Amino acid sequence: MGETNEPRRTERLPEWLVEGLLRLGESAIALIVGLAIGAIIMYVTGYDAWLAYKSLFGNSFLDSYGFTITLSYAAPIMLTGITFAVGVRAGLFNIGAEGQLYMGALGAVIVGWLAWRIGILDSVLGVLVAYTFGVLLAITWAYIAAILKVKRGVHEVVSTIMLNWIAFWIVEYFRVYLIYNPSDPSKTISMPPHARLPLLVPDTELSAALIVAIAFTLYTYYLLWYTVTGYELRASGLNPLAARYAGIKPEKAMITSFIVGGIASGLAGAGEVLGRPPHYAITTGLSNLYGLGFDGITVALIGANHPVGIIFSAILVGALKAGSRYMQIAAGVPLEMVRVVEGIIIVALAVPGTLRMVREYLRRRRELAELEKR
Amino acid sequence: MDAHVAWLFTVSVLNAMTPILLTALGEILAERAGIVNIGLEGIIMLGALFGVMAAEAAHGPLPGLLAGLAVGALIGLLHAWLTAYLRGDHIIPGVGINTLALGLVPFMLIVYWHSAGQHQVPDYARVPRVAGISPVTVFAIALAPIMWWILFRTSWGLAVRSVGENPEAADTVGIRVERTQAIATIIGASLAGLAGAYMSLDWLATITKEIAAGRGFIALALVVFSNWDPVRALGGAALFGFFDVLREWVKIMPSVKAVVPDTLLNTIPYLVTLAAVAGVLGKVRPPRHVGQPYKRE
Numbered sequence: 001m002g003e004t005n006e007p008r009r010t011e012r013l014p015e016w017l018v019e020g021l022l023r024l025g026e027s028a029i030a031l032i033v034g035l036a037i038g039a040i041i042m043y044v045t046g047y048d049a050w051l052a053y054k055s056l057f058g059n060s061f062l063d064s065y066g067f068t069i070t071l072s073y074a075a076p077i078m079l080t081g082i083t084f085a086v087g088v089r090a091g092l093f094n095i096g097a098e099g100q101l102y103m104g105a106l107g108a109v110i111v112g113w114l115a116w117r118i119g120i121l122d123s124v125l126g127v128l129v130a131y132t133f134g135v136l137l138a139i140t141w142a143y144i145a146a147i148l149k150v151k152r153g154v155h156e157v158v159s160t161i162m163l164n165w166i167a168f169w170i171v172e173y174f175r176v177y178l179i180y181n182p183s184d185p186s187k188t189i190s191m192p193p194h195a196r197l198p199l200l201v202p203d204t205e206l207s208a209a210l211i212v213a214i215a216f217t218l219y220t221y222y223l224l225w226y227t228v229t230g231y232e233l234r235a236s237g238l239n240p241l242a243a244r245y246a247g248i249k250p251e252k253a254m255i256t257s258f259i260v261g262g263i264a265s266g267l268a269g270a271g272e273v274l275g276r277p278p279h280y281a282i283t284t285g286l287s288n289l290y291g292l293g294f295d296g297i298t299v300a301l302i303g304a305n306h307p308v309g310i311i312f313s314a315i316l317v318g319a320l321k322a323g324s325r326y327m328q329i330a331a332g333v334p335l336e337m338v339r340v341v342e343g344i345i346i347v348a349l350a351v352p353g354t355l356r357m358v359r360e361y362l363r364r365r366r367e368l369a370e371l372e373k374r
Numbered sequence: 375m376d377a378h379v380a381w382l383f384t385v386s387v388l389n390a391m392t393p394i395l396l397t398a399l400g401e402i403l404a405e406r407a408g409i410v411n412i413g414l415e416g417i418i419m420l421g422a423l424f425g426v427m428a429a430e431a432a433h434g435p436l437p438g439l440l441a442g443l444a445v446g447a448l449i450g451l452l453h454a455w456l457t458a459y460l461r462g463d464h465i466i467p468g469v470g471i472n473t474l475a476l477g478l479v480p481f482m483l484i485v486y487w488h489s490a491g492q493h494q495v496p497d498y499a500r501v502p503r504v505a506g507i508s509p510v511t512v513f514a515i516a517l518a519p520i521m522w523w524i525l526f527r528t529s530w531g532l533a534v535r536s537v538g539e540n541p542e543a544a545d546t547v548g549i550r551v552e553r554t555q556a557i558a559t560i561i562g563a564s565l566a567g568l569a570g571a572y573m574s575l576d577w578l579a580t581i582t583k584e585i586a587a588g589r590g591f592i593a594l595a596l597v598v599f600s601n602w603d604p605v606r607a608l609g610g611a612a613l614f615g616f617f618d619v620l621r622e623w624v625k626i627m628p629s630v631k632a633v634v635p636d637t638l639l640n641t642i643p644y645l646v647t648l649a650a651v652a653g654v655l656g657k658v659r660p661p662r663h664v665g666q667p668y669k670r671e
Contacts, residue, residue: 041478045485148648148651148652152651152653154652155594155651157412157594158591158594158647158651162588162591162595162647162648163648165587165588165644169637169638170638170641172637173637176635176637177637291476294472297469297473301469334480334481334485336478339474339478339481340477340478340481341477342477343416343471343473343478344474346469346470346474347452347456347467347470350462350463351456352456352461352462352463
């Protein structure tokens, strides 16, 4: 009976809402496929998948402390998700969030190093300077890829991956030789105590970095849909030729997109240093930063490259990251399993228009049934 | 530099260029047919992983190399299904495969070998070498002219190139566009899988979670650098291999070590890749229909 009511109801809904719901459905299916195949892998390798997921989601969503960790992880990957999404909106595959995030974190730690020497920076001012310097370094990093793309035609997938690796080794160089921690070889020097972001909930890892992340994410929504710059950016992404005929320069839109992406990743990297206890630093091998940029790609794809979708998908992926610790403790499953699930989700999202195909199939079947009735 | 050192250096360059060359040759074939696969990095990692598992299980290197090929072929099949048949995006599946590999390799290292980070390959599973040179290297170097011959001197090669240049025209003259693209993609991806198995079973004799270290993407850059020409890819791979080895060699030279820290020397292959792709690009021309889904009217 539901089937006969459905078409009339969807026809009354506005098109953008139908599209949005379909996209939400696709993300939900991809998520289920990812978790299901993840469960199969756990089963094959001898783990209790049910216990793993129960401890993962139970702790990351239902436990109040666990949920603060979920939100604390949502903050950086929301921003790196914006980096990828703003790229896609301009027709780019900017997978350089990882390296830009490293540079953002490096900028913040350098300011922290200065703050131990210049007293005035050990304050809110230091936080602002650290954010600014981190973002500037990240923009520089993104701008290299932008210029290579626009002037030399270098594909951004190749250039940003190379820049990610170069950034990794530059930060390692700084960590080992310049901004090392004299009392703890496993990390760089930490931000001094007053140049840190306040915690939103005491004795957790959840800092004001989350507010920065949500504010910038909402700003990109405004930028993309309510400004001329954003309109030009999206128009160039949808059809660069048509945009050019309309007097828009796609090259300019690409550069804008790289810069906005650089700001987002820079905020993410600096925010990790300024607002994540207990280190307030970069750890050996960048282990506290590693992967946050790539997680952004998952976040953006699940969130349909839309800032509002990204806020929710960042919380979801943040929960996977936060819960993976509990999963490792309770079910013994190595926490890398979460990245496997992420990969499967992305591949599942690459299946074009699953729900559209289903809708099309149902429509045809219904029409056939009506024909047969006559 | 005496002859022995020169020979050692040459062998090192051959070692380092082999995986990049194999991967790039495969990707040239796929991109000539119009399919971009950025999941090469992940395929190398998974080829390396399952290569070791198969070689240890079967007590010999050959099943390991075949397993690498098979893993690549399977992922290529998935990629071809998503891109050629379902006409989906070319980049997203690759991103997914790379993410999957980034998780699965360290996961399996812990689950299968109970080791966090790396596993040494036992001697019985290593590929034997003749005069210090791996048979896989010989195969890779021989494959470059063979691939050129296939692409430019056989009718199937003509079909591949026409599908990548103008699928509508190819379709009109009766070439099966999707099937041609699928075969090219599967062969291409299987070569990346072989490159991975070569790295773990032959060159490095170990499997680590960062075994690929960007080589999949360096190979993608090499495809552009070579102007989608297998023979030029051979020269390019030698160049990349040279700088890769140079980095390792200057790192242990005391005179260099005192001036430039090793962390910065590690950036050499990536800087060279960027410079190569940025510097010579004016002259190259990609297949016209590369990376775009072919939608029949």
